[in-house]
Amino acid sequence: MSIQRLRTDPRLSEVVIHNGTVYLAGQLDENLSEGIEAQTRATLDSIDTFLAEAGTDKSRILSVTIFLKNIDDRDGMNKVWDAWVPAGQSPARACVEAKMYSPDLLVEMTVIAALP
Known part of the structure; x- marks a missing residue:
């Protein structure tokens, strides 16, 4: 089975597709001056x-x-998350506190999804 990589650079691929599954690298806001809801x-x-x-x-x-x-x-993030997730389509989810690469980065997410 082939592996498709999108938006690849020497360090990582933003998207990897394999066997009907899509893997996203850590996604985050580029504007780190914003608060948790905006990020x-x-x-x-x-x-x-x-x-x-x-x-x-x-x-x-x-x-x-x-x-x-x-x-x-978590409450601020969940407020935005809850409005974004389609009703009845909530994925399996973990939410953890982590030391980030920048003191201004408040949230980062990794995603695994299925292709249609």
Whole structure:
């Protein structure tokens, strides 16, 4: 079976497709001056973009891992997340506190989704 890699550079591929499954690299907001809700919104927009490029969408997400700089931001992140996830299509999900590469990065997400 072939492996398709999209938006690849020497360090990583933003999207990897294999055996009907789409894997997204850690998605995050490029504007780190924003708060948790804005960073979450931008991160989810990025996920939508990459899933569409791979030929799928958020209704087919199987699993998400959410990394928060501060677990106390969970309520703000969940407010945006809950409005974004299609009703009845909630994926398996983990949400953990993590040390981020930048002190201004508040949220990062990795995604696994199915192709139609």
